[in-house]
Amino acid sequence: MKTTQPPLTRRRFLRVVTTSAAVAATRRWPGLAAASEKPRAHKTILSFYCDDTSPYTAGAKAFQTFLDFCAEHHIAGESSVILGMGGHAMTRNSTDEERAFLQQVQRAWDCGIDSHMELMTHHGLFDFDANHETKDAVHEGLWIHEPDVTAEQYEHYFSNIIAEAGRAGIRLTGLTWPGCGCEKCKQRYAALRAAGPKEPNPEFWKALLSLAKQGKFRSRTVPCFFDASETKGDIHEKAADGPCAVFDLMPNANDRFGTWTNSPDKVNADYYLSADGKSGILARHIEAGAPYALWYSHWQGLNPAKGVGWRAFVMVIERIQTHLRDRVVWMRPSDITNRYHAAGGWSFLDAMG
Numbered sequence: 289m290k291t292t293q294p295p296l297t298r299r300r301f302l303r304v305v306t307t308s309a310a311v312a313a314t315r316r317w318p319g320l321a322a323a324s325e326k327p328r329a330h331k332t333i334l335s336f337y338c339d340d341t342s343p344y345t346a347g348a349k350a351f352q353t354f355l356d357f358c359a360e361h362h363i364a365g366e367s368s369v370i371l372g373m374g375g376h377a378m379t380r381n382s383t384d385e386e387r388a389f390l391q392q393v394q395r396a397w398d399c400g401i402d403s404h405m406e407l408m409t410h411h412g413l414f415d416f417d418a419n420h421e422t423k424d425a426v427h428e429g430l431w432i433h434e435p436d437v438t439a440e441q442y443e444h445y446f447s448n449i450i451a452e453a454g455r456a457g458i459r460l461t462g463l464t465w466p467g468c469g470c471e472k473c474k475q476r477y478a479a480l481r482a483a484g485p486k487e488p489n490p491e492f493w494k495a496l497l498s499l500a501k502q503g504k505f506r507s508r509t510v511p512c513f514f515d516a517s518e519t520k521g522d523i524h525e526k527a528a529d530g531p532c533a534v535f536d537l538m539p540n541a542n543d544r545f546g547t548w549t550n551s552p553d554k555v556n557a558d559y560y561l562s563a564d565g566k567s568g569i570l571a572r573h574i575e576a577g578a579p580y581a582l583w584y585s586h587w588q589g590l591n592p593a594k595g596v597g598w599r600a601f602v603m604v605i606e607r608i609q610t611h612l613r614d615r616v617v618w619m620r621p622s623d624i625t626n627r628y629h630a631a632g633g634w635s636f637l638d639a640m641g
């Protein structure tokens with residue numbers, strides 16, 4: 289610790305903190321506050337992703353409770369749809385529970401919630417003719433990274449998933465990468481990483497753009513979720529043509545709502561926002577002038593029936609409403625990418641100040 293500097297008075301401390309936050313914001317988000325040192329008063333977008341949502345974890349009623357809560361509190365985000373997770377397409381020969389769940393997914397959009405495909409099975413590639421997973425098939429998340437797959441193959445597979453969703457009256461909004469820690473995937477990812485950074489096959493983005501241009505997604509822009517980073521979370525345009533575009537919209541906050549293991553030691557409301565509203569990653573992003581604060585979560589931990597993170601989620605939303613109400617605007621991921629693409633950057637936020 290240096291002792292030669294003059295003592296920091298509270299006022300000087302605040303000046304140092306404010307100035308460095310403004311400079312950092314200008315550097316990180318050049319579209320914002322570029323003209324002056326002072327950060328412009330713009331609202332910060334809030335949103336979230338919820339992975340692995342299905343009727344098998346906590347039943348359809350839990351998803352209904354979640355959607356009701358989102359609608360009542362006027363929040364917005366995303367929740368995955370994995371139509372073949374139960375071993376068959378839940379849009380065909382469905383059980384009562386699956387049907388009840390699909391009815392809820394149909395109303396997700398009206399409750400402020402996007403529906404991303406987390407591919408068809410979150411496991412091996414699906415055989416749509418046989419209505420089951422292909423035996424010993426490559427896992428979907430890895431397949432997105434395999435360099436030899438063509439744009440046509442991706443497009444064909446994704447259009448099958450979109451057609452299944454259509455059978456249930458569901459319009460998909462984007463795509464979430466289904467992560468997998470199985471031995472086969474781990475080894476293959478390691479081999480791919482040895483050859484270069486772990487990136488999806490570029491043909492994958494082309495296929496999504498082609499589907500967006502055909503109007504197969506709900507919006508003309510398609511948000512995707514791959515990796516997250518508290519410090520390097522950012523939006524990346526991956527493919528675009530006129531009004532249509534595909535984005536990697538990275539979360540910049542992690543899962544402290546129990547994760548996929550539904551573990552109590554992974555629940556922490558203060559991580560997002562402290563009870564006094566002064567600290568936590570949401571407060572930090574807002575202070576730094578970030579255009580958005582977006583966290584990811586998992587249905588196993590978040591669901592209101594069995595999830596250990598549900599109470600913390602409710603608490604965080606209440607804290608946001610108490611302390612940040614005037615500084616944030618909720619948007620589902622597809623609204624974020626639609627507006628970002630239409631404006632050619634974050635300038636639209638200035639009009640929301």
Ligand SMILES: [Zn+2]
Pocket residue numbers: 339340406410465466467
């Ligand atoms: Zn997942």
Ligand SMILES: [Zn+2]
Pocket residue numbers: 427468469470471472473474
């Ligand atoms: Zn795997």
